[in-house]
Amino acid sequence: MSISKKDLKQITTSTLLEMKKLGNKISMLTSYDYSMAKIVDKAGIDIILVGDSAANVMAGYETTLPITLDMMIYHGASVVRAAERALIVVDLPFGTYQSDPLQALHSAVRVMKETGAHALKLEGGEEIEESIQKILNAGIPVMGHLGLTPQSINKFGGYGLRAKEEAEAEKLKKDAKLLEDLGCFSIVLEKIPSKLAQEVAQNAHIPIIGIGAGNQVDGQVLVAQDLFGMNIDFKPKFVRRYADLNEIMFNAVQCYIDDIKSGNFPSEKESF
Numbered sequence: 001m002s003i004s005k006k007d008l009k010q011i012t013t014s015t016l017l018e019m020k021k022l023g024n025k026i027s028m029l030t031s032y033d034y035s036m037a038k039i040v041d042k043a044g045i046d047i048i049l050v051g052d053s054a055a056n057v058m059a060g061y062e063t064t065l066p067i068t069l070d071m072m073i074y075h076g077a078s079v080v081r082a083a084e085r086a087l088i089v090v091d092l093p094f095g096t097y098q099s100d101p102l103q104a105l106h107s108a109v110r111v112m113k114e115t116g117a118h119a120l121k122l123e124g125g126e127e128i129e130e131s132i133q134k135i136l137n138a139g140i141p142v143m144g145h146l147g148l149t150p151q152s153i154n155k156f157g158g159y160g161l162r163a164k165e166e167a168e169a170e171k172l173k174k175d176a177k178l179l180e181d182l183g184c185f186s187i188v189l190e191k192i193p194s195k196l197a198q199e200v201a202q203n204a205h206i207p208i209i210g211i212g213a214g215n216q217v218d219g220q221v222l223v224a225q226d227l228f229g230m231n232i233d234f235k236p237k238f239v240r241r242y243a244d245l246n247e248i249m250f251n252a253v254q255c256y257i258d259d260i261k262s263g264n265f266p267s268e269k270e271s272f
């Protein structure tokens with residue numbers, strides 16, 4: 001049996017668990033603003049991630065580190081106002097949950113209260129175990145994130161493939177088990193070998209969502225601007241472009257400029 005769009009009014013964490021059990025793949029895409037989230041939600045996406053990748057694609061920072069809790073709340077609340085069906089997950093940004101569990105809880109509560117989102121995503125495994133536990137104890141659903149965790153970019157020294165070596169792969173498997181045992185409802189695996197991702201997904205009872213982790217997992221996530229082909233300078237191997245909005249938008253702006261310069265815009269019909 002497969003779950004059709006009309007059967008699902010509002011996606012919940014239970015829906016996602018059911019989808020995993022039934023072998024139905026889960027679709028997840030980022031959004032950071034009202035207009036884009038409206039389109040993404042209406043198209044039928046299962047999860048909208050208000051990712052801290054907003055730091056890169058919305059604010060133009062090189063890493064995700066500078067984005068603040070207030071900025072994530074602004075993006076999260078904008079997306080929540082747009083979406084009717086998707087489960088909305090907001091990233092807790094760097095520096096708002098790593099120092100101690102109480103700080104993590106305060107950050108989590110602020111995002112939940114001020115955005116109306118359904119769940120949070122945190123990067124890391126055993127290092128942040130107590131923070132995750134504290135947030136879960138407050139009744140807030142948590143999605144984990146392992147593998148390439150961009151908030152640790154300065155530790156990794158680059159955005160290359162993670163968990164190629166045995167020791168890191170073993171740690172990742174241990175962390176995935178820990179996150180599931182703690183009560184996380186799902187885990188994102190970023191940029192790791194497909195075989196490893198497949199093994200984690202097979203052993204987990206919660207949905208494993210991949211990005212650069214092959215297709216033997218329970219679902220996929222991409223950054224919307226990458227899928228739409230808005231940023232021509234960024235084309236990693238794991239991105240598939242479904243549109244070339246960069247060219248479409250560029251041409252539209254040029255036509256607009258031409259029409260203004262030639263006096264063609266506005267026409268009489270577009271005037272009062």
Ligand code: KIV
Nearest residue numbers: 030051052053188221
């Ligand atoms: O911030 C983000 O967009 C993410 C995805 C790449 C998984 O964490």
